[in-house]
Amino acid sequence: MSGSVRDGGRKLALANLWVAIGAFAVASGMAFMQSLSRANLDLPFRSASVYYMSVTAHGVLMAIVFTTFFIMGFGYVVAERALGRSIVLKKLAWASWWVALLGTAMAAWAILWGEASVLYTFYPPLMAHPLFYIGAALVIVGSWGWCWVMARTWMVWKRENPGVRTPLPVHGMLATIIVWVLATIGVAAEVLILLIPWSLGIVDTIDPMLARILFWWFGHPLVYFWLLPAYVIWYTITPRIAGGKLFSDPLARLAFVLFILLSTPVGFHHQLVDPGVSAGWKLFHTFNTQLILFPSFVTAFTVIASFEVAGRMKGARGLLNWLEELPWGDPAFSSVALAMLMFAVGGFGGAINAAYGMNAMVHNTAWIQGHFHLTVGTAVALTFMGTSYYLMPRLTGRELELSLLARIQPYLWFGGMLLFSIANHLTGLAGMPRRVYDASYGGSEIAQQWVAGTGISAVGGILLFISAACYVAVMLGTGLAGRRIDPEPIEFAEPLQGENGRAPILDRFGLWFIVAAILVAAAYAWPIAEHLSMERFGSPGFQPF
Amino acid sequence: MHVDLYEKIWMYAAAGIILVFLASMGYTTLGRAMQPPSHIETIDPASVRTDPEFGSPGVTIHEDGTATVVIQAFMFAFLPLEIRVPRGRDVTFRMTSPDVIHGFQIVQTNGNTMVVPGYVSQFTTRFDRAGEYLIVCNEYCGVGHHVMSATLIVEDMPATSEAPAGAGEAPARTGETPAETGETSAGTGASAGTGASTETGESAAGTERDR
Numbered sequence: 001m002s003g004s005v006r007d008g009g010r011k012l013a014l015a016n017l018w019v020a021i022g023a024f025a026v027a028s029g030m031a032f033m034q035s036l037s038r039a040n041l042d043l044p045f046r047s048a049s050v051y052y053m054s055v056t057a058h059g060v061l062m063a064i065v066f067t068t069f070f071i072m073g074f075g076y077v078v079a080e081r082a083l084g085r086s087i088v089l090k091k092l093a094w095a096s097w098w099v100a101l102l103g104t105a106m107a108a109w110a111i112l113w114g115e116a117s118v119l120y121t122f123y124p125p126l127m128a129h130p131l132f133y134i135g136a137a138l139v140i141v142g143s144w145g146w147c148w149v150m151a152r153t154w155m156v157w158k159r160e161n162p163g164v165r166t167p168l169p170v171h172g173m174l175a176t177i178i179v180w181v182l183a184t185i186g187v188a189a190e191v192l193i194l195l196i197p198w199s200l201g202i203v204d205t206i207d208p209m210l211a212r213i214l215f216w217w218f219g220h221p222l223v224y225f226w227l228l229p230a231y232v233i234w235y236t237i238t239p240r241i242a243g244g245k246l247f248s249d250p251l252a253r254l255a256f257v258l259f260i261l262l263s264t265p266v267g268f269h270h271q272l273v274d275p276g277v278s279a280g281w282k283l284f285h286t287f288n289t290q291l292i293l294f295p296s297f298v299t300a301f302t303v304i305a306s307f308e309v310a311g312r313m314k315g316a317r318g319l320l321n322w323l324e325e326l327p328w329g330d331p332a333f334s335s336v337a338l339a340m341l342m343f344a345v346g347g348f349g350g351a352i353n354a355a356y357g358m359n360a361m362v363h364n365t366a367w368i369q370g371h372f373h374l375t376v377g378t379a380v381a382l383t384f385m386g387t388s389y390y391l392m393p394r395l396t397g398r399e400l401e402l403s404l405l406a407r408i409q410p411y412l413w414f415g416g417m418l419l420f421s422i423a424n425h426l427t428g429l430a431g432m433p434r435r436v437y438d439a440s441y442g443g444s445e446i447a448q449q450w451v452a453g454t455g456i457s458a459v460g461g462i463l464l465f466i467s468a469a470c471y472v473a474v475m476l477g478t479g480l481a482g483r484r485i486d487p488e489p490i491e492f493a494e495p496l497q498g499e500n501g502r503a504p505i506l507d508r509f510g511l512w513f514i515v516a517a518i519l520v521a522a523a524y525a526w527p528i529a530e531h532l533s534m535e536r537f538g539s540p541g542f543q544p545f
Numbered sequence: 546m547h548v549d550l551y552e553k554i555w556m557y558a559a560a561g562i563i564l565v566f567l568a569s570m571g572y573t574t575l576g577r578a579m580q581p582p583s584h585i586e587t588i589d590p591a592s593v594r595t596d597p598e599f600g601s602p603g604v605t606i607h608e609d610g611t612a613t614v615v616i617q618a619f620m621f622a623f624l625p626l627e628i629r630v631p632r633g634r635d636v637t638f639r640m641t642s643p644d645v646i647h648g649f650q651i652v653q654t655n656g657n658t659m660v661v662p663g664y665v666s667q668f669t670t671r672f673d674r675a676g677e678y679l680i681v682c683n684e685y686c687g688v689g690h691h692v693m694s695a696t697l698i699v700e701d702m703p704a705t706s707e708a709p710a711g712a713g714e715a716p717a718r719t720g721e722t723p724a725e726t727g728e729t730s731a732g733t734g735a736s737a738g739t740g741a742s743t744e745t746g747e748s749a750a751g752t753e754r755d756r
Contacts, residue, residue, distance in 0.1 A: 048688045055685075119685050123646050125662060126687070208646055208661050248552060272581040273658045275666040279583040283574065290566050297559035301552055351566060357573040360581055360655040364648050364683035431652030433683035436691040444694070446652050446679040497547060537589040537663045542645050544620050544687025 008090050009080040014395050015097055016073030017388065019104070020066045021475050024381075027061035028468035030054040035420070035461025039454045040438060051437040052117040052545055059120025060111060063222075063376065064139060065104050070384045071229045072097075072146045075173050077391060078232065079153050081490045082167040085160070087153045092145050100142025107135030117545035119435065121215065122195070124206045127541030130199040137191045140184050147177045166507050168252055169492050172232035175256035178513050179263045180225045182520055186217025186267075198541065205538025209276045210531060216267035217524060220289075224263040226376050228256065230339070230383040234303045238336045239493040241390065242326050244310025247302045249495035253506040255295035255302075260512045262292040265523030269354040273363050281527045282356070288523070289354040296347055303340065309496060335386025335410035339379045342417060346374030349425070366453075367428025369435075370421045378417050385471050386410060392475060394490050398482025405470040412470065416463030419456050427453030582658040582668035590662035593617060593643035604628060606702065616640035618647040618660040621689030623680060628695065630672065631702040637669045648683035651697055659684060672699040 036043060037051050079087050087093060109131060110116040116128035122136075154170060166174070190211050198206045235252045239245060246252065268285035271277055311322025327333045349371045352358050362368065393400050400406060432439055432450040439454060441447040505511075548556075573579040593599045594617075602615045602624045611634050617624045618640055630636045640649060640660050647660040658666045672678075682693035 048691065052685065052688060052690070117688075123684075125645050126685075207663065209664055212646075212661070248549065251548065251552065271659075275582065275584050275659065275661055275664040276587070277583060278585060279580045282581060282583060286570065287567065290563055290570070293563055293566075294559055297562075298552075298556060301555045305549075305552070355566070356570045356581065357579045360657040363657050364650065431650065431679070431681075433648065433650060433681050435685045436681075438691045441679060441681065441694050442692075444679050445677075534585070534587060536587055537591075539590050539645075539662045542620070542687070544645070544689070 009076045009087050010395055012087070012090070012093050012097065013073040013076040013391075016069045016076070017391070017395075018479070019097075019101060020069035020073065020384075021388070021472065023061040023065035023069065023104070024468070025472045027058045027066065028465060028472070030058040030061070031468075032461060032465040034058065035458045035464075037437060038439065039458035040440065040451075041458070048437045049114065049117065049545055052119070052435075053111060053114055055435060056117050056119050057108070057111045060107060060136075062381070063120055063226075064136070067226045067376070067380065067384075068139060068143055069100070071176065071225070072100075072143065074229055074233075074384075074387070074391070075146065075150050075176075077395070077490065078169045078173050079150055082169045082492060083153065083157045085153075085157055087149055088156050089149045089152055093149045096142040096145025096149070098142075099145065100139045103135040103138025103140075103142060105135070106131045106138065110135065114545065121219070123215070124195065124198065124208050124211050125539035125542050126545075127199055127543055130196060133191050133195045133199055137188070137196065140188060140191075143180065144184070147181060150174070150177055167492065168246070168249055168495075169232050169236040171253055171507065172228055172235065172256050174509055175260050176225060176228040176232075178260050178509065178516065179221050179228065182264050182516055183218045183221035183225060185520075186214045186524075187219075190214035190218070205540055207536050208539055209274070209536075210528075212271060212274065213267070213277070213524075213528060213531065216270045217264065217520075218267075219270055220267050221263040223376065224259050226380040228259055230380045231255070231299055233383055233387050234299065234336055234340065235306075236492040237387065237390065238303070238333060239306035239310060240491055241330060241333050242307055242310035244306050244308075244313055244493070245496040246493040247305035247309060247496055249497070250503045250506065251298055251302050253503070255298045257506050257512055258295040259292070260516050261519060262288055262295075264516065264520045266292065266354075267523075268527075269359070272356065272359040276531070277527065278530075281523075285523060286354055286356045290351065293347065293351060296343075300340070300344065306493065306496075307337070329407055331406045331410050332386045332390035334407075335382045335389075335413075338410050338414040339382040339386070342374045342382075342414070342421075343379035345421075346371060346379060350375065362428055364434055365428035366424040366432045366434050366450075370424030370428055373417060373424070374421050378413065378421075382410060382413050385413070388471070388475060391490070392478050393482070393485065394487045396479055396482065397484060397487045398478055399485045400474065401477030401482045402470075402474045406474045409467050409470040409474070412463055412467035416460045416465075416467055418460070420460030420464060423453045423456035423460060427457070582666060584665060584667035586665040586667070587663055588641055588665055590641070590643050593641055593662075598639075599641055604630060606631065610702070611635040611637070613637045613639065616649070618642045618649060618682065618693075620644050620687050621682070621693040623649070623682075623693065623695035626695050627698065628680075629698045629700060632672055632675045632699050633701075635669055635671055637667065639665060639667045641665045645686045646684050647686050647693065648681075650681050650683040652679040652681060654678065657683070675699050675701060 033054055034051065037046055076087055110129040111132065116132035118126040118128045122128060150173060154174060194206055194211050197203045235246060266285050266289040268277060268282045269289045272282055307326060308322050311325040314325040316322035316325045353362060353371060389400060389406050427450045430449050431446065439447055439450055598615055599617050602617045605613045610631060612630050614628055614630060614636060616638065619642060641664065642660045642662045644662060646662065649660050650657045656670050658668055660666050676699060678697040678699065680695040680697050682690060686693065
């Protein structure tokens with residue numbers, strides 16, 4: 001685990017991280033405007049079409065561009081530092097970056113010019129400009145290039161180091177890659193076979209339900225594509241920053257393997273109230289979804305126990321005073337600790353969303369955006385932000401600038417998200433739909449009950465925007481003006497029990513990939529065949545934006 | 546593989562929690578026949594506006610006091626704009642869209658379904674509380690999405706010719722396997738702790754091709 005900086009991989013990682021930060025900056029501005037708009041504040045540029053354009057841009061830039069580029073950059077860092085060798089296929093890695101960047105630019109153009117206000121779920125028959133779909137496809141193709149570079153690097157390392165165990169951070173990234181490859185089959189089929197020919201006018205109509213099924217084949221494992229790199233950070237980087245050791249290495253590997261198996265055959269829990277999908281398949285997917293809580297429970301224990309180990313190594317004796325010994329002033333630690341706290345709440349909320357009977361109370365209400373801003377919007381995004389404070393000085397060789405802003409930023413995010421999320425959960429329970437520009441419904445009495453909630457949510461939005469601005473300022477300051485230093489090494493937490501807990505079966509990636517593929521086929525082959533066999537009627541495209 | 550004692554206890558507890566979740570789902574699904582709306586029936590979206598059923602949306606009160614509501618959801622309104630249904634009796638909603646995907650949500654109840662062009666959504670529910678309800682579109686459908694709404698009025702209706710509702714055919718059908726019929730049973734969850742009505746009564750509406 002050498003800490004030396006290998007230049008090729010370092011530049012690649014930075015190129016990816018800067019795209020992520022840029023996308024995050026634009027998307028945060030969009031979010032600020034949206035939260036004020038929902039509170040019905042009179043803003044100069046406020047209009048329904050700008051609002052829906054902005055929701056689309058926020059969703060695509062945050063959920064797809066920020067996350068994917070951050071994960072690609074982080075993946076290169078993990079591969080080189082944990083394997084102690086440079087990545088292979090550097091040309092392919094750069095080509096993938098350019099392809100994904102070009103795709104992002106095409107989709108961003110279509111969205112910002114008002115040609116693609118179809119939201120990040122892009123359900124047909126809403127029809128965007130063809131460049132939106134082609135751009136999205138290119139981002140995915142670029143990410144596949146990254147997957148192959150990562151997998152090849154690991155294979156070459158394996159050959160060079162026979163009998164050496166795959167380091168845990170790489171184990172986690174390989175799990176991420178398997179989940180991503182299985183997931184993107186669904187969306188690639190949707191975009192390449194259905195959407196692009198239809199938006200170019202080569203075919204006249206599209207089956208909206210088939211598109212939804214394929215989208216959610218991708219849409220839920222997408223969540224684990226975001227989450228697993230965050231788990232890699234929680235398991236292997238944060239305990240080290242806290243000054244401790246990883247409590248259990250084999251259980252971390254078990255969690256990653258369970259995610260490989262269970263991430264994808266769950267998509268129908270997003271379609272519980274859809275017509276055209278039979279209740280039996282919905283029940284099967286819902287069952288799988290509840291099982292996927294298990295690896296997250298395991299993660300919560302292992303990571304918190306690792307923090308306790310850190311506190312005890314610093315001399316804490318009492319039941320809970322190890323908490324005081326943790327580095328709460330270090331944003332790379334505090335961000336993860338706060339992210340985990342919110343994820344615990346978000347996880348239980350997710351169990352409600354995916355509950356077969358309860359879903360109808362919350363489906364497509366503001367509750368849902370309250371939920372996923374805890375999970376992807378905090379557990380993942382805040383972890384990535386905190387990790388940037390750790391990575392950037394080590395990759396650029398520059399000291400963290402504006403470090404006071406960096407220290408308060410995670411707490412601001414936590415506070416803002418608390419207000420935003422609680423308000424949206426409650427207004428959602430009171431029936432307020434999500435994704436609406438103006439929730440007054442002509443002064444309807446019932447809609448009046450939501451006014452207080454949207455106000456609180458807007459206050460949360462302001463705090464979140466300040467926090468996001470702090471993050472972007474620290475990143476730009478560090479990258480452009482940080483004092484040059486000798487970079488510290490990037491190191492991963494050692495397991496508490498050494499090699500004691502070997503379970504080699506957990507490292508059989510080929511095996512788990514095949515089992516996972518069989519599960520995906522079991523969950524989707526039959527319902528899709530059933531769907532294709534019934535009499536269906538296509539829809540032409542609509543552009544009501 | 547070595548597992549710490551405390552972690553072992555935690556893992557059993559986690560598995561226990563998940564089993565409780567699954568058991569409660571199993572109970573409501575099998576024991577109380579609660580199903581999300583999963584009706585399977587297709588229709589040509591180009592023909593919706595001239596369709597004998599969806600071309601003239603409205604409420605039909607049947608002889609046994611139950612009702613069928615036929616709705617057209619389109620950019621950016623629901624037809625009919627005002628829907629009157631009887632309190633305490635089975636109401637079957639049937640709807641489709643001639644254009645893009647919409648959502649249909651009766652606010653503060655668990656009446657909630659997607660409306661997808663090419664498909665007919667259907668669910669049966671019962672309202673225990675009289676009064677005015679707000680119906681909103683909860684799936685983004687374009688620049689007028691936030692104005693797409695309708696009003697539902699639940700009122701006591703004089704029995705037409707039949708015995709009081711609830712005593713009719715519905716309970717007799719409780720035993721049907723809902724997974725087969727694709728029916729739901731939404732209750733007015735927020736209005737009363739009475740929970741969901743568990744019947745999966747099939748509406749008498751004509752032209753379906755159920756699977």
